[in-house]
Amino acid sequence: MARSKKGRAVSGWLIVDKPAGITSTAVVNKVKWAFQAQKAGHAGTLDPAATGVLAVALGEATKTVPLVTDALKAYRFMVRFGAATSTDDAEGAVIETTETRPTDADIEAALPAFRGQIEQVPPQFSAVKVDGARAYDLAREGEALDLAARPLWVESLTLIDRPDADHALLEMVCGKGGYVRSIARDLGRALGCLGHVLWLRREWSGPFDAADGVNLEEIDRLARTDAIDSLLKPLEIGLADLPQVIATPEGAARLRNGNPGMVIASGIDWGTEVWASHQGRAIAIGRYQAGELHPSRVFN
Incomplete structure (x- = not known):
């Protein structure tokens, strides 16, 4: 006799506005628990420090995850110039510094090289697999990794604001597999001033927008009640493309x-x-x- 699946056969999409300080996997697990769902997954990992759109699929909607994962995504992020870090973001240790700072014109002149079809080396601390192990696990053990470059389509990369000489606010629209941290690292190198991500936010992902996102407090408030299903969007939204x-x-x-x-x-x-x-x-x-x-x- 086949073993019955645990949980509810609930299907649809939940757009979570992920806060900083929690992994994408932890968000999916919370959503699955809150809906008592049989199956859950997400369409594109966000770093723990990142915020914004994390599209969580439940039940039959998980069959549309590859379509959303392959869709374009938009990120807004702040680059801090003058320092390189071990993780290419503010979470890591500073490994190199410089007093050089770019002008607005320097940044604008450098950006075209990061648009279109580019090759991007993932950060040392990333989920890329190396001989079956995650790069971030090997990096935590002190191993210096020679990660292969990967293709990335960058639809647009725009300088939005320059709060001061140390910072630049950028927006990027890109395809699957993009690392914002690598963009900040490589842009800093190209400008001769070093750089890393201070913060980043995913504004939209395929058909899903941060403006429609639900916070974790609301999920907790409605968890395991009939009312929580009102937060779901139909699985057909994942087929928009x-x-x-x-x-x-x-x-x-x-x-x-x-x-x-x-x-x-x-x-x-x-x-x-x-x-x-x-x-x-x-x-x-x-x-x-x-x-x-x-x-x-x-x-x-």
Whole structure:
């Protein structure tokens, strides 16, 4: 006999406005406990010191996590010039200093090199795996890591404000896998003045905005009550970047069983990844081919 799953079969997205000082995993665990959910996950880790959008998926919404993880994200962050740290942020030990400070014009001239398709070396203290171990665990043991550069698409990188000679407020929109700390580190090096992140905040992630975020106090207040479900957004929001097609009644029945099903579509090219709905609810993600959706993920 199959063992029944513990918890509620609740599905949807919760946009958490994560505070500083807590890990993304701890936030997910709190949300899962508060909703008594069977399954939970998040779409993109935030450093413990970072704040802002942490999109938590519950139940069937976890099947849309890869789509949100791959979407563009926006970060606003303060760079402190004049010092490099072991973690590339204010949490680490200062390892090098300089009296050099850049002008606004120096910063503006350096930014184009960090836009478009770039190569970025992750921070020593990061979740990158090295021979099966996390880089931050090896770094804590004092091991100097030779981390490989990784590709990153930077849609935009803008100087927003210059409070004083020691600081610069920047905003970046980038793709999956970006390290804001690496941007601050490498920008400081390029300017000859060193630099690290003083604070950072994720303003939006794919379809989710910090303005819609729920704080942990509200989650605690409503935890394990009927009212907490009012905080959830439908799983369909995680499909915002995909075209939508409408399943016929017969097609919906076939799709729910994992088989290709007939859909109604307009202006969709052969092979395009789409999502199908029936009576307003998502039932599958897949490839559109000649009037049918060939499913890759099916929602229960």
